[in-house]
Amino acid sequence: xxxxxxxxxxxxxxxxxxxxxxxxxxxxxxxxxxxxxxxxxxxxxxxxxxxxxxxxxxxxxxxxxxxxxxxxxxxxxxxxxxxxxxxxxxxxxxxxxxxxxxxxxxxxxxxxxxxxxxxxxxxxxxxxxxxxxxxxxxxxxxxxxxxxxxxxxxxxxxxxxxxxxxxxxxxxxxxxxxxxxxxxxxxxxxxxxxxxxxxxxxxxxxxxxxxxxxxxxxxxxxxxxxxxxxxxxxxxxxxxxxxxxxxxxxxxxxxxxxxxxxxxxxxxxxxxxxxxxxxxxxxxxxxxxxx
Amino acid sequence: xxxxxxxxxxxxxxxxxxxxxxxxxxxxxxxxxxxxxxxxxxxxxxxxxxxxxxxxxxxxxxxxxxxxxxxxxxxxxxxxxxxxxxxxxxxxxxxxxxxxxxxxxxxxxxxxxxxxxxxxxxxxxxxxxxxxxxxxxxxxxxxxxxxxxxxxxxxxxxxxxxxxxxxxxxxxxxxxxxxxxxxxxxxxxxxxxxxxxxxxxxxxxxxxxxxxxxxxxxxxxxxxxxxxxxxxxxxxxxxxxxxxxxxxxxxxxxxxxxxxxxxxxxxxxxxxxxxxxxxxxxxxxxxxxxxxxxxxxxxxxxxxxxxxxxxxxxxxxxxxxxxxxxxxxxxxxxxxxxxxxxxxxxxxxxxxxxxxxxxxxxxxxxxxxxxx
Amino acid sequence: xxxxxxxxxxxxxxxxxxxxxxxxxxxxxxxxxxxxxxxxxxxxxxxxxxxxxxxxxxxxxxxxxxxxxxxxxxxxxxxxxxxxxxxxxxxxxxxxxxxxxxxxxxxxxxxxxxxxxxxxxxxxxxxxxxxxxxxxxxxxxxxxxxxxxxxxxxxxxxxxxxxxxxxxxxxxxxxxxxxxxxxxxxxxxxxxxxxxxxxxxxxxxxxxxxxxxxxxxxxxxxxxxxxxxxxxxxxxxxxxxxxxxxxxxxxxxxxxxxxxxxxxxxxxxxxxxxxxxxxxxxxx
Numbered sequence: 001x002x003x004x005x006x007x008x009x010x011x012x013x014x015x016x017x018x019x020x021x022x023x024x025x026x027x028x029x030x031x032x033x034x035x036x037x038x039x040x041x042x043x044x045x046x047x048x049x050x051x052x053x054x055x056x057x058x059x060x061x062x063x064x065x066x067x068x069x070x071x072x073x074x075x076x077x078x079x080x081x082x083x084x085x086x087x088x089x090x091x092x093x094x095x096x097x098x099x100x101x102x103x104x105x106x107x108x109x110x111x112x113x114x115x116x117x118x119x120x121x122x123x124x125x126x127x128x129x130x131x132x133x134x135x136x137x138x139x140x141x142x143x144x145x146x147x148x149x150x151x152x153x154x155x156x157x158x159x160x161x162x163x164x165x166x167x168x169x170x171x172x173x174x175x176x177x178x179x180x181x182x183x184x185x186x187x188x189x190x191x192x193x194x195x196x197x198x199x200x201x202x203x204x205x206x207x208x209x210x211x212x213x214x215x216x217x218x219x220x221x222x223x224x225x226x227x228x229x230x231x232x233x234x235x236x237x238x239x240x241x242x243x244x245x246x247x248x249x250x251x252x253x254x255x256x257x258x259x260x261x262x263x264x265x266x267x268x269x270x271x272x273x274x275x276x277x278x279x280x281x282x283x284x285x286x287x288x289x290x291x
Numbered sequence: 292x293x294x295x296x297x298x299x300x301x302x303x304x305x306x307x308x309x310x311x312x313x314x315x316x317x318x319x320x321x322x323x324x325x326x327x328x329x330x331x332x333x334x335x336x337x338x339x340x341x342x343x344x345x346x347x348x349x350x351x352x353x354x355x356x357x358x359x360x361x362x363x364x365x366x367x368x369x370x371x372x373x374x375x376x377x378x379x380x381x382x383x384x385x386x387x388x389x390x391x392x393x394x395x396x397x398x399x400x401x402x403x404x405x406x407x408x409x410x411x412x413x414x415x416x417x418x419x420x421x422x423x424x425x426x427x428x429x430x431x432x433x434x435x436x437x438x439x440x441x442x443x444x445x446x447x448x449x450x451x452x453x454x455x456x457x458x459x460x461x462x463x464x465x466x467x468x469x470x471x472x473x474x475x476x477x478x479x480x481x482x483x484x485x486x487x488x489x490x491x492x493x494x495x496x497x498x499x500x501x502x503x504x505x506x507x508x509x510x511x512x513x514x515x516x517x518x519x520x521x522x523x524x525x526x527x528x529x530x531x532x533x534x535x536x537x538x539x540x541x542x543x544x545x546x547x548x549x550x551x552x553x554x555x556x557x558x559x560x561x562x563x564x565x566x567x568x569x570x571x572x573x574x575x576x577x578x579x580x581x582x583x584x585x586x587x588x589x590x591x592x593x594x595x596x597x598x599x600x601x602x603x604x605x606x607x608x609x610x611x612x613x614x615x616x617x618x619x620x621x622x623x624x625x626x627x628x629x630x631x632x633x634x635x636x637x638x639x640x641x642x643x644x645x646x647x648x649x650x651x652x653x654x655x656x657x658x659x660x661x662x663x
Numbered sequence: 664x665x666x667x668x669x670x671x672x673x674x675x676x677x678x679x680x681x682x683x684x685x686x687x688x689x690x691x692x693x694x695x696x697x698x699x700x701x702x703x704x705x706x707x708x709x710x711x712x713x714x715x716x717x718x719x720x721x722x723x724x725x726x727x728x729x730x731x732x733x734x735x736x737x738x739x740x741x742x743x744x745x746x747x748x749x750x751x752x753x754x755x756x757x758x759x760x761x762x763x764x765x766x767x768x769x770x771x772x773x774x775x776x777x778x779x780x781x782x783x784x785x786x787x788x789x790x791x792x793x794x795x796x797x798x799x800x801x802x803x804x805x806x807x808x809x810x811x812x813x814x815x816x817x818x819x820x821x822x823x824x825x826x827x828x829x830x831x832x833x834x835x836x837x838x839x840x841x842x843x844x845x846x847x848x849x850x851x852x853x854x855x856x857x858x859x860x861x862x863x864x865x866x867x868x869x870x871x872x873x874x875x876x877x878x879x880x881x882x883x884x885x886x887x888x889x890x891x892x893x894x895x896x897x898x899x900x901x902x903x904x905x906x907x908x909x910x911x912x913x914x915x916x917x918x919x920x921x922x923x924x925x926x927x928x929x930x931x932x933x934x935x936x937x938x939x940x941x942x943x944x945x946x947x
Contacts, residue, residue, distance in 0.1 A: 006493035100926030107919040114515030251494040262766035272755040366868035379665035
């Protein structure tokens with residue numbers, strides 16, 4: 001039971017990141033390698049607002065998200081916009097450059113020490129035979145709500161339809177008057193905002209160090225690859241599934257003994273490898289691109 | 292054009308090598324970039340304070356000391372480059388470094404060949420003992436930690452030990468020493484290794500909850516990971532005593548995990564003892580100039596002592612082989628971290644250990660562990 | 664003087680591996696992000712064997728075999744998968760391999776690495792080592808120029824530009840891909856025979872993802888597929904990395920500055936070369 005709860009906690013985090021990534025891939029067809037760093041920007045800015053400027057938490061979160069959105073926008077203009085129409089893979093390399101620059105800036109501004117966003121004492125609540133803190137429950141619930149909102153927007157609203165139209169056939173969509181470049185910007189910034197939330201999540205639940213950027217990005221990719229790059233629901237589901245898999249593989253004994261826990265993150269990597277070998281479109285993806 | 296310019300400036304810079312000024316130059320190698328940067332920054336600052344002290348007192352035999360720092364990024368390749376530069380371009384007399392064990396090991400053959408003494412403040416790998424005649428270190432052997440913890444377990448009547456270690460040379464060294472020196476009657480009931488930098492210990496803690504243990508060793512590489520181990524252990528309701536290593540000896544830890552580390556006892560050096568004026572002075576100087584240490588004051592103190600003993604012997608013996616022999620001959624050097632000398636392999640003997648305790652987010656001295 | 668020789672050696676040592684990678688990524692446009700995985704696998708196989716047998720010949724053979732095996736696997740993957748999937752999968756393999764090396768410490772000594780790697784007799788001094796590495800690098804450059812001008816180079820470019828047309832012309836995609844990856848693997852083996860010897864230490868810290876970024880930077884800055892361009896960029900970028908040591912920067916800033924600097928170089932290089940890196944696909 002505890003393992004399930006742990007999976008919920010870790011999975012929510014991965015789901016936030018991966019859903020943004022999935023949006024970006026679906027609409028722009030590109031991969032953003034600077035996602036982890038954007039998450040850090042969100043988390044660290046919020047930390048700074050809470051600890052240094054002593055702002056109340058909601059305001060600090062808003063501030064963190066704002067800064068992340070601005071940073072993502074900046075990244076888009078300089079590291080994505082000039083390249084993504086030219087070829088789908090150029091942004092893979094350019095976002096690597098973006099991630100390096102962000103890493104450097106983060107180190108200069110925030111230094112190396114771990115930082116945690118203080119939200120008061122943690123009270124533990126029992127759920128069956130497991131324990132979870134009140135903050136974690138809030139975080140999980142908020143994440144699920146957020147993701148549900150996102151999916152609803154995509155499927156039910158006109159805006160969402162426009163996005164999906166751009167995915168299915170960019171040229172046709174444009175000829176119908178849908179301004180795809182604006183849409184692209186919005187989608188990219190939204191993915192950055194989601195990453196920012198994920199960063200704040202980590203800041204509250206664990207702590208933030210400047211070097212986690214890359215590891216976070218890889219976790220998000222595992223979810224996307226497994227779930228199918230173009231299926232948002234599949235991605236979110238797989239984020240939780242992979243988290244569950246990680247918990248189970250280390251938490252339960254297999255054939256009598258435990259797998260060395262150093263391999264916990266390798267689980268995500270193995271998932272990537274296996275899925276790509278067996279079903280490259282992902283568990284929920286399909287061969288043609290649909291939203 | 293840009294490329295030509297950079298090539299030109301390279302030639303320029305290299306042609307400046309060999310220019311001698313009237314100073315004694317010592318080098319520093321450490322991770323000033325990357326995951327291990329907190330160790331680099333602390334040890335560099337500790338060494339800097341030592342150099343400033345010596346210069347303030349007139350230098351070594353009247354000559355000022357110059358510290359040249361190089362970034363080795365905690366890997367062998369960059370350490371080799373850094374050592375090459377220090378030995379061949381800057382022509383340093385000796386090197387304080389590396390910090391990561393891979394740095395020291397990579398620097399060793401180059402320093403040996405150049406007859407340049409190397410004193411590492413914090414490298415802990417057992418391979419360094421046999422790395423060379425010119426290679427010394429002031430980091431107390433992990434074997435001592437194992438013995439100290441064993442003594443503590445006996446005293447506190449703990450018989451079942453749980454330990455989670457990060458997969459780095461530093462943590463693995465401590466883990467093997469703990470296992471080796473376990474007193475009879477004491478067993479390790481939970482022994483897991485995680486990827487360096489892991490922050491999510493929830494699965495392991497879930498397993499640990501079902502295990503009967505008395506004490507938990509937070510064998511992490513940094514205060515960030517120790518914080519998470521502690522927090523997640525307590526979050527699942529486990530109330531057993533926790534013990535840590537030098538990485539837990541960090542003021543930041545008390546800030547980011549105040550409730551969780553309450554009662555946690557890091558095994559480190561008796562640094563904050565009020566009776567020790569020199570230590571208090573050093574800590575104050577450090578804080579005034581550089582703020583809180585990024586890793587722990589202990590590492591800065593070790594770097595400081597390494598530099599001081601080095602400079603003292605440079606004053607007597609100069610450099611090269613004579614310096615090496617002089618260092619082996621040091622009887623008892625009293626530094627901030629303790630009174631020590633070097634054994635035949637260049638490993639340090641004599642730095643004492645002490646157990647501290649977190650009370651209300653602050654570190655207090657708990658007990659001194661006598662070391663043979 | 665010695666420091667210059669050291670830089671020359673580092674340059675010479677990197678050339679086989681990066682030029683091999685240039686063939687795969689630069690010329691063939693395969694999104695192969697796993698050359699460090701090949702290097703890691705090959706060196707551990709090689710030097711663990713060396714520890715057992717003490718014999719460099721057998722060690723080299725084992726290392727070569729390991730490298731060729733992994734390269735064939737990568738080639739097979741490249742044939743099966745779309746480019747972006749290949750990219751992600753090779754990154755995953757690299758990280759997974761690192762994890763195995765770190766965790767399987769009974770085999771690999773984990774985080775302690777393999778220290779005290781002996782140099783092949785005769786190569787003990789720096790000038791000799793430098794000369795040997797330069798000679799090997801020059802031979803390899805010569806070899807690669809021949810390869811690029813041969814059928815392999817031409818067919819690789821053709822496949823990269825338009826797979827359907829190339830195959831219609833009778834180009835055997837499997838043969839071309841496999842050959843490219845195997846040559847890359849050979850380059851990796853050569854570099855990784857000499858490199859750990861030179862430093863005297865084999866440690867997972869030297870095989871991190873940041874090394875891949877350097878590879879990509881060299882290939883992109885030099886002009887993907889161009890042997891001369893990539894060699895020049897290897898020379899300049901390696902020197903630049905060392906040159907940064909001479910800049911009088913406040914020490915807390917060296918690390919971040921390096922990241923910023925190389926990130927900037929990468930984005931500028933990509934911008935300048937944006938037309939060449941990936942040929943423009945013609946769509947409707």
